[in-house]
Amino acid sequence: MTEQLLMFVNGKNHLPTSGEFFDTHDPSNGAVLASVAKGNGKDVALAVMAAEQASEAWASLSPIERGRILHRVGQVIVDNRDRLAYMESQDMGMPFKASPGVIDSSAEYFEYYGGLAPSLLGDTIPGEQGKFIYTSHEPYGVVGVITPWNAPLNQAARAVAPALAAGNTVVLKPSEYSNLTALELARLASEAGLPDGVLNVVTGFGDEVGPALVSHPDVAKIAFTGSVRTGQIIGELAARKVMPVTLELGGKSPNIVFEDAKLEAAVPMVLFGFIANSGQICSSGTRVLVQRSIYDKFSQMLAAAAQQISIGIDKDFPTLGPIANQMQYDKVMAHFDTARKEGATLLIGGERATGEGLDEGLYIKPTIFTDVTMDMHIVREEIFGPAGVLIPFDTEEEAIRIANDTEYGLCSGIWSQNVSRVHRVAAKIKAGTVYVNTYHDMYVGAPMGGYKKSGIGREKGIQALKQYSQTKTVTMNLI
Numbered sequence: 058m059t060e061q062l063l064m065f066v067n068g069k070n071h072l073p074t075s076g077e078f079f080d081t082h083d084p085s086n087g088a089v090l091a092s093v094a095k096g097n098g099k100d101v102a103l104a105v106m107a108a109e110q111a112s113e114a115w116a117s118l119s120p121i122e123r124g125r126i127l128h129r130v131g132q133v134i135v136d137n138r139d140r141l142a143y144m145e146s147q148d149m150g151m152p153f154k155a156s157p158g159v160i161d162s163s164a165e166y167f168e169y170y171g172g173l174a175p176s177l178l179g180d181t182i183p184g185e186q187g188k189f190i191y192t193s194h195e196p197y198g199v200v201g202v203i204t205p206w207n208a209p210l211n212q213a214a215r216a217v218a219p220a221l222a223a224g225n226t227v228v229l230k231p232s233e234y235s236n237l238t239a240l241e242l243a244r245l246a247s248e249a250g251l252p253d254g255v256l257n258v259v260t261g262f263g264d265e266v267g268p269a270l271v272s273h274p275d276v277a278k279i280a281f282t283g284s285v286r287t288g289q290i291i292g293e294l295a296a297r298k299v300m301p302v303t304l305e306l307g308g309k310s311p312n313i314v315f316e317d318a319k320l321e322a323a324v325p326m327v328l329f330g331f332i333a334n335s336g337q338i339c340s341s342g343t344r345v346l347v348q349r350s351i352y353d354k355f356s357q358m359l360a361a362a363a364q365q366i367s368i369g370i371d372k373d374f375p376t377l378g379p380i381a382n383q384m385q386y387d388k389v390m391a392h393f394d395t396a397r398k399e400g401a402t403l404l405i406g407g408e409r410a411t412g413e414g415l416d417e418g419l420y421i422k423p424t425i426f427t428d429v430t431m432d433m434h435i436v437r438e439e440i441f442g443p444a445g446v447l448i449p450f451d452t453e454e455e456a457i458r459i460a461n462d463t464e465y466g467l468c469s470g471i472w473s474q475n476v477s478r479v480h481r482v483a484a485k486i487k488a489g490t491v492y493v494n495t496y497h498d499m500y501v502g503a504p505m506g507g508y509k510k511s512g513i514g515r516e517k518g519i520q521a522l523k524q525y526s527q528t529k530t531v532t533m534n535l536i
């Protein structure tokens with residue numbers, strides 16, 4: 058009998074008002090993992106009501122007390138690391154050796170924002186004599202958080218922790234492809250002392266639960282991570298309510314390798330940049346720009362390193378797990394077909410990985426395309442699979458021009474030993490994050506977000522805490 062997963066509303070398990078459930082699958086072998094509650098607008102309304110009712114008491118707690126509870130949430134995540142890691146691996150295919158680290162970094166959001174909660178300081182503003190002006194930061198109330206399937210607990214923690222630290226309550230809607238750890242987070246947080254109604258989870262399909270949450274009159278802010286297309290839909294709905302949104306969307310990030318780069322460090326990290334999590338990371342460095350003088354050598358080294366990568370959910374890290382779901386697998390394969398038709402040359406990969414333990418899973422080999430032109434789909438569109446393109450360049454100016462020739466601007470990488478060049482290029486790249494001689498080097502305190510179509514607002518760091526609160530200015534006339 059398949060396990061039935063209920064929603065979590067007002068501190069309790071919540072049956073779907075529709076009475077309906079849907080299956081969720083393990084992408085490493087196709088097995089049905091669980092049957093998930095299919096929420097709808099009525100469930101959203103109940104969750105928002107619970108969050109609204111919990112709002113005043115939660116916001117009235119001292120920041121130290123809120124922070125203390127968030128620390129306890131971080132601790133229960135760490136205490137349950139192995140169980141949560143296994144769940145995440147089963148639900149979306151993250152290799153077993155990779156998922157414990159991702160669970161730890163989910164806990165860090167609660168630890169970091171728990172510590173930061175009392176530091177949401179206002180300003181005193183010098184004005185005319187006889188006037189006293191100050192600001193304070195107040196929560197919005199109920200925040201809706203909508204997350205994707207590529208790093209489910211991590212994405213949820215990244216938005217939920219700062220939203221709660223700032224004094225908001227939350228209704229979380231995880232992706233229909235990966236619900237397990239979001240539901241478990243809410244249950245564990247409740248055990249850790251988070252009051253009822255402060256964190257609610259409504260599961261279900263994006264086009265039903267999503268718009269109901271975004272359009273609900275008592276939801277005062279949305280934090281969304283996902284595709285540009287859905288971000289635009291949410292942005293339009295939010296505009297009708299004049300409601301703020303944080304949108305963390307796609308990317309087509311450049312990773313630039315100059316001729317003076319330390320190649321032995323660059324090769325494995327550039328590869329990791331586009332195959333980590335099977336390429337299902339919005340900040341993947343999928344456009345690898347290589348200076349022409351080292352292009353042949355670098356491409357041979359990169360292809361050789363890619364061929365060494367073990368494939369399988371149970372292999373030693375770094376390894377390639379399966380693609381998280383059938384829909385995404387089909388999309389990646391369609392992108393590869395288009396690349397071939399448009400004339401790109403396949404250096405390695407481009408096909409399903411098969412063999413012992415792999416045949417039932419959605420595995421794709423590490424893939425590199427060369428001989429690409431800037432108008433090709435494989436160069437312009439986010440693939441969200443273990444694939445990169447190699448693009449040669451001659452000068453620093455050309456590298457910057459190619460790097461910025463994209464509608465996205467989430468992330469980027471520079472590989473060089475020349476400190477002046479690194480600063481020049483970092484300043485000119487239109488992206489929210491620049492890694493230098495490293496990649497996917499994520500830290501909870503470092504703001505992350507996109508230029509251009511990669512998004513609006515910033516997650517992580519003190520900036521995110523401020524974005525989950527609104528500023529009030531008090532001007533006093535000292536009569």
Ligand code: ADP
Pocket residue numbers: 203204205206230231232233261262263264266267268271282283284285286287288290291
């Ligand atoms: P992906 O292609 O990465 O699955 P989506 O943008 O489709 O990205 O999904 C990200 C999240 O947005 C998921 O939780 C999904 O259910 C939700 N979603 C999908 N469609 C909508 C919508 N119309 N309104 C609100 N949320 C949606």
